[in-house]
Amino acid sequence: MNYAHIKYTRNVKDMSPRLILDSKKMLYDKVHVMSQSDNETTFAIGELAREFDITPRSIRFYEEQGLLSPTRTGQNRVYLNKDRVRLKLILRGKRLGFSLAEVKTLFDMYDSNPNSAVQLEAMLEMSEQKRAVLNQQLEDIQMLMTELDDVETRCREELAELKRGKIA
Amino acid sequence: MNYAHIKYTRNVKDMSPRLILDSKKMLYDKVHVMSQSDNETTFAIGELAREFDITPRSIRFYEEQGLLSPTRTGQNRVYLNKDRVRLKLILRGKRLGFSLAEVKTLFDMYDSNPNSAVQLEAMLEMSEQKRAVLNQQLEDIQMLMTELDDVETRCREELAELKRGKIA
DNA sequence: TTACAGGTTTACGTTAACGTTAATTACATT
DNA sequence: AATGTAATTAACGTTAACGTAAACCTGTAA
Structure with a gap:
C-alpha cells in the first residue's frame, strides 16, 4: 500500500x-x-x-x-x-x-453453505465487529469534519484580514 | 500495511x-x-x-x-x-x-506561517478535498451498515429455523 | 498484410508502515 | 552486586497491493 x-x-x-x-x-x-x-x-x-x-x-x-x-x-x-x-x-x-483478505473472508462466508449454524454464528460475530469499526470511523469522521469547519472559518477570516490590508 | x-x-x-x-x-x-x-x-x-x-x-x-x-x-x-x-x-x-505523509502535510500546513495567503488557500483546497473523501466514506459506511442489517436479520431467521428443528 | 488496440501470462520491482533482532545504557529493586 | 524493567540506535526483514516490463496472441480496420 x-x-x-x-x-x-x-x-x-x-x-x-x-x-x-x-x-x-x-x-x-x-x-x-x-x-x-x-x-x-x-x-x-x-x-x-x-x-x-x-x-x-x-x-x-x-x-x-x-x-x-x-x-x-x-x-x-x-x-x-x-x-x-x-x-x-x-x-x-x-x-x-x-484488506483484500478481509473482503475475501466476508465473500467466502456469504457464499459458503449458509445452512451451517457455525457459519451463521461466525457471520454474526464478524458482522458485529465490523459494525463497531464502522461506528468508530463515523465518530472519527464527525470530529474531523468539525475540525475542518474550524480551520476553514479561521482561514477565511485571516484571508479577509489580508485583503483589507491590515497586514500586507 | x-x-x-x-x-x-x-x-x-x-x-x-x-x-x-x-x-x-x-x-x-x-x-x-x-x-x-x-x-x-x-x-x-x-x-x-x-x-x-x-x-x-x-x-x-x-x-x-x-x-x-x-x-x-x-x-x-x-x-x-x-x-x-x-x-x-x-x-x-x-x-x-x-497515509502518514498526508497527515504530515496537514500538520505542516497547520504549523507553518499562517500569514501567507498562499498557505491559506492551499489549506482551504486540501480541506475541501478531504471533505469530499469523508463524505464518500460516510456514504460507503451507510450502505455497508444497511447491508449488515440485512445479513443479520437473514442470519437470525435461519438460526431460528434451525433451532425449531425444521432442518436438523 | 500490416498495424494496432486490446487482451494474455510470467516474473521481478516498489512503497508504506512498521516488525524484529542485536547490542547498549540506565535507573530501581532485591 | 545482581537482576529486572524500560529505554536507546542501527539495520535488515516483511507484507499488502499493486506497478512495470517483456514476450506473446488475436480480431479488425486501413
Whole structure:
C-alpha cells in the first residue's frame, strides 16, 4: 500500500462516481440504459477498469486473490453483472480500510453453505465487529469534519484580514 | 500495511477507548485526575504506547517521519500533552485511511506561517478535498451498515429455523 | 498484410508502515 | 552486586497491493 486514497482523490477531482456512471450510461453505453440489472450484458476487463478508474492489473490481482472468478471466451476474461457488483463491493471495502483478505473472508462466508449454524454464528460475530469499526470511523469522521469547519472559518477570516490590508 | 484495522479490532474487543482512558485515570494515573489538559504532565514512550495500543516502535517511526518531535531527558524521549494530542490525531487519520505523509502535510500546513495567503488557500483546497473523501466514506459506511442489517436479520431467521428443528 | 488496440501470462520491482533482532545504557529493586 | 524493567540506535526483514516490463496472441480496420 497505500495508493488507495490517491486513486480515490483522482476520482473526486474529476467527478462524483454516480455522475460518472450516469453520463457513461447516457452517452456511450446505450445497452445499459434499458435495464439496470441486466443479467445478459458482459464486460471486458478494460471496460470495468475504466468505469471504476483502476487498472486491469488490479482486477486480475483481485481474481488471483480469489475475489473474482470471471468466465472466459478463449483466453479473454468475461465479466458478468454479478462480477461487476463484486468489484464494486471490493472497492467500497477498500475505501473503508478493509484488506483484500478481509473482503475475501466476508465473500467466502456469504457464499459458503449458509445452512451451517457455525457459519451463521461466525457471520454474526464478524458482522458485529465490523459494525463497531464502522461506528468508530463515523465518530472519527464527525470530529474531523468539525475540525475542518474550524480551520476553514479561521482561514477565511485571516484571508479577509489580508485583503483589507491590515497586514500586507 | 495493513495492520491498522487489526490493531483496532483488538482495541474494540477489549473496551472502548474512553473507558480505557477513564479507568486508567481513576486507578493508576492519579496525577491526571486533577486537570484534563494538564500542560505540565509528561509521558514516557511506553505510557503512550499502552494508552493507544501501539508499539513504541511505531511512535519512534512517526517521529522519524517528522510527525512528532518530543523533547529529551538525557537520551530518553519525553512527550508533552501536545505531543499526545498529535499522536491521537495521527491515529485518527490512519483509521480513516490517510497515509502518514498526508497527515504530515496537514500538520505542516497547520504549523507553518499562517500569514501567507498562499498557505491559506492551499489549506482551504486540501480541506475541501478531504471533505469530499469523508463524505464518500460516510456514504460507503451507510450502505455497508444497511447491508449488515440485512445479513443479520437473514442470519437470525435461519438460526431460528434451525433451532425449531425444521432442518436438523 | 500490416498495424494496432486490446487482451494474455510470467516474473521481478516498489512503497508504506512498521516488525524484529542485536547490542547498549540506565535507573530501581532485591 | 545482581537482576529486572524500560529505554536507546542501527539495520535488515516483511507484507499488502499493486506497478512495470517483456514476450506473446488475436480480431479488425486501413
